[in-house]
Amino acid sequence: MPAKGYIEVNELYCKACELCVTDCPYGVLALDMERLTSKGYHPAHMVQPEACTGCGICAVVCPDAAITVYRYERQKGEA
């Protein structure tokens, strides 16, 4: 099934608390252990973007309002 949405993490705000990672019902997110933000945290990023439904739970639980949630606006019948 194609992704229904995607998220953007503002790495200025992300503090790597992992609350979004565990609260995501579809296992889309993980911390990026290969990169550091300017504050020295491993930022959250999408590892399974195809599973994202754009439900927004990650943004609701994020304590630093770092996440913007987008949803694809497909017409009926489009893949």
Place this chain on the structure above:
Amino acid sequence: MTLAEVPTRIVYSRPEVLDKRVTHYCPGCTHGVAHRLVAEVLEEMGEVENAIGVASVGCSVFIYNYFNIDFVEAAHGRAPAMATGIKRLLPDRTVFTYQGDGDLASIGMGEIVGAASRGEKITVIFLNNANYGMTGGQMAPTTLPGQKTTSSPYGKDAARFGKPFRIEDAYSGFDMGYLARGALVGAANINRAKKMIRKAFEKHMDNQGLCYVELLSPCPTNWNLAPLKAKDFLLEEMTKHFPLGEFKGGDAK
């Protein structure tokens, strides 16, 4: 059609009432969630221009830096007294205080009880994390029995230092507009907490007396737990002593 060509719409973004600067809160602390919920509710109600916040002393002492609304800083614990004065002089404004548990339940106990008994028409957002977060995690009136803090290293002895202070017991005799307790972990709890804050501000606009929302928050740094374990501790241990729900002014009357 490739994915990049599909039109998108934003379903969730950072509220504009929140300032662009990064908060000083520790990772996993949900002060930020409480800030965001207050910001969203004020935005949805169109009260951004009309709102005056009163900041307390504690971890949330710099809250005025994080909101693009009018804010004043009160002396430690005296936010309800200051809010009383502001509301009496400017009765059309939405006046709220944002206090932690060291501020409200300990040093400012007299002010909040006074404001509640007078039925002041203010909203109180009370963030309970069961210790004095800013000064290094000392024992507070809201600390759970047996909980280890820097000033109770062997665990809090309830026989000596008392049981956790519960607002709904203490204020049961007062005529209040709204009294509820929510938690700031998990999407369902956070959405419920947002509804409570919204209801408190709505009842505040109707001048129904003191509206009070307590929000349970984890304090990973001072509880010595990782953010995810702190979340579990809150849901398993803290809610035993601080049951969630509406106590006054809710729908289920």
